[in-house]
Amino acid sequence: MDLIHEGKAKRVLQDPDSPERVIIEFTDTVTAGDGDKKEDFTGKGTIACEMSKYLFKYLEGKGIDTHFVKKLEENQLLCKKAEIIPIEVVCRNIAAGSFCRRYGIEKGIELTQPLIEFFVKDDKLHDPLITTGAIIKLGLAEREDLDFMRSVALSVNYFLEELFKQRNLILVDFKLEFGRTEKGHIVVADEISPDIMRIWDSKATSLDKDIFREDKGDLVATYTQVFEEMKKAKPDEVEPRTESIQVIVETKSGIKNPPGEVAKKALTRLGFADVEEVRMGKVFKIVLRKPITSEILTQLSIMNVKLLSNPISEKHKVRLE
Numbered sequence: 395m396d397l398i399h400e401g402k403a404k405r406v407l408q409d410p411d412s413p414e415r416v417i418i419e420f421t422d423t424v425t426a427g428d429g430d431k432k433e434d435f436t437g438k439g440t441i442a443c444e445m446s447k448y449l450f451k452y453l454e455g456k457g458i459d460t461h462f463v464k465k466l467e468e469n470q471l472l473c474k475k476a477e478i479i480p481i482e483v484v485c486r487n488i489a490a491g492s493f494c495r496r497y498g499i500e501k502g503i504e505l506t507q508p509l510i511e512f513f514v515k516d517d518k519l520h521d522p523l524i525t526t527g528a529i530i531k532l533g534l535a536e537r538e539d540l541d542f543m544r545s546v547a548l549s550v551n552y553f554l555e556e557l558f559k560q561r562n563l564i565l566v567d568f569k570l571e572f573g574r575t576e577k578g579h580i581v582v583a584d585e586i587s588p589d590i591m592r593i594w595d596s597k598a599t600s601l602d603k604d605i606f607r608e609d610k611g612d613l614v615a616t617y618t619q620v621f622e623e624m625k626k627a628k629p630d631e632v633e634p635r636t637e638s639i640q641v642i643v644e645t646k647s648g649i650k651n652p653p654g655e656v657a658k659k660a661l662t663r664l665g666f667a668d669v670e671e672v673r674m675g676k677v678f679k680i681v682l683r684k685p686i687t688s689e690i691l692t693q694l695s696i697m698n699v700k701l702l703s704n705p706i707s708e709k710h711k712v713r714l715e
């Protein structure tokens with residue numbers, strides 16, 4: 395099998411049976427500090443692979459698009475081939491790790507809302523935090539892609555948090571990677587295991603890679619223990635979550651816009667002399683019963699053209715809430 399990519403803890407191989415699929419092989423290697431600290435633990439690859447399979451299947455069942463197809467050998471997953479977007483999407487519920495170091499705050503402080511952060515996927519640069527403006531300027535991803543990844547990461551957060559809660563496990567934070575499939579869909583890629591998330595028990599004891607980062611226990615035994623707990627949870631009891639999309643429709647410039655002109659005149663009369671133009675548009679709020687996927691966004695553009703706006707005189711923007 396041809397090797398496509400060798401990462402720090404995984405290998406990506408070409409599936410000999412399909413050009414659109416890859417085989418992801420989980421190794422026993424664990425790294426921290428962007429590869430500065432590195433060690434092998436027998437059985438780590440297998441447990442990270444099994445847990446990724448379990449959680450990818452669970453998320454797929456909740457309507458989230460992932461690259462997962464099926465499990466092969468004990469440390470191999472068959473996945474859709476996807477071009478990885480070089481941005482790591484981190485979601486935090488509780489302050490820990492680089493968030494505490496960066497802002498000088500205490501570990502364990504609960505954030506009022508889940509926080510999404512973007513990091514550049516580049517070990518040599520030590521995966522720096524990056525603003526959305528810089529991501530767009532550097533051409534690493536487009537604004538729509540970032541909004542989409544943010545929305546999916548928040549959905550993943552909800553579904554993982556609710557599942558873990560059933561077993562008194564606390565999801566502190568996690569990192570997702572996304573890839574673009576041959577069909578152009580953006581899907582959750584890479585892995586979902588304690589290598590990429592922080593999980594605490596009710597006493598804030600780490601059940602994840604912090605054990606290795608901070609040399610505080612048996613990594614494989616802990617991953618196995620947390621997976622056994624996870625398997626006792628009941629995915630069907632996790633409630634669905636609604637997602638909202640806003641479609642903002644505006645008249646194109648140059649097109650007559652009488653209500654806007656009336657409003658402008660009224661504003662001028664009221665003394666707002668610097669108002670150059672007022673344009674009136676409309677906003678549709680669409681509430682979905684499941685997470686937003688690339689396919690839903692494509693359907694929405696069709697809906698927009700056919701139903702919500704007039705493509706000759708109007709332009710529209712889609713906003714994920």
Ligand code: TMP
Nearest residue numbers: 490491492493521567568569590591592
């Ligand atoms: P951080 O606190 O080091 O920024 O990490 C936040 C979460 O994201 C934590 O669960 C570990 C995970 N993560 C990775 O798995 N790989 C990475 O390269 C980064 C930056 C974070």
Ligand code: ASP
Nearest residue numbers: 402425426427428429430
């Ligand atoms: N993912 C990075 C590494 O494997 C950073 C970390 O997890 O600490 O080195």
